[in-house]
Amino acid sequence: MATILVTGADGQLGMELRKIALSYAGYQFIFTDIGTLDITDTVNVAEVINANNPDWIINCAGYTNVDKAEGDKERAFAINSTGVTNIIKAIKESRCRLIHISTDYVFDGSRNTPYSETDEASPVTAYGKSKLAGELEALTHPETMIIRTSWLYSVYGSNFMKTILRLLADGKEVSVVFDQVGTPTWAEGLAEAIMNIVSGVIRNKTPFVPGIYNYSDEGVCSWYDFAEAIASETDNSDRVKPCMSDRFPQIAKRPSYSVLNKQKIKDTYNLSIPHWRENLLECLKQII
16 A cells, blocks of 8 residues: 655645545545644654655645745745755655655746746746755655646635635726736646556556656636636626736736646656646636
8 A cells, every 4th residue: 555645735735635535545645734744844754754654745835925935035945945855854765756846936937938847947036946946955866756837726725716706706896917927727637637647656557757847737828817717707707807017016026927838747647637727617616
């Protein structure tokens, strides 16, 4: 029986993994969050990992408040980089495989064609820099797979989709930027992709190929397009209006373009990724 330890299990992706774990009988899942596993605590990490001897670790733990990270760099790096170091130290002498979740913010967003895994990372925010530092730590373990994703949303936690739904429910007109382009990622779809990879390696003897991979839903849109699609499904599309980014100044710079090329993960693990609109409809069915 494979033992799969999930960190950050109370976050969006972690909660989706909790849900779909019910469909994976025969695996032992250990779901942890800061109350049971603080990845910034070297001793705590070593104790939990040594006690459970996992075959896989899916590291969903992360400092994700992009604006707050600019004034809280020490904590952001403690979680997003040092925390990864602690995990790597604990599994250094083992065959444990690590799936580490990263972000499109490792890119500066200055181009207008999709980023591939071989493109140079050049983060411009404290959050992005801390996540890139975590990637470099993760890659020191030979059995590491990094998955960079973007614009994560789900029925759990706080996210863009739920914010738009709340504003529309309040009867407000919503202005959303249209000069930032990327791709939404449904956390449930990402969780299913991760478990397809894990299960494929365990049950079907699919080769595990370490390295960096991109994953988001298919398609491209602006934040305005995403909001308008959400509003259309609730008959509120007339209340979503486009605007420029300078209408809403933010502490941390957002990438103007962060579309990810997913061909590598699709080819390596034979994944079929739905279009973002298709996944959005599936997610909205669960919440409205």
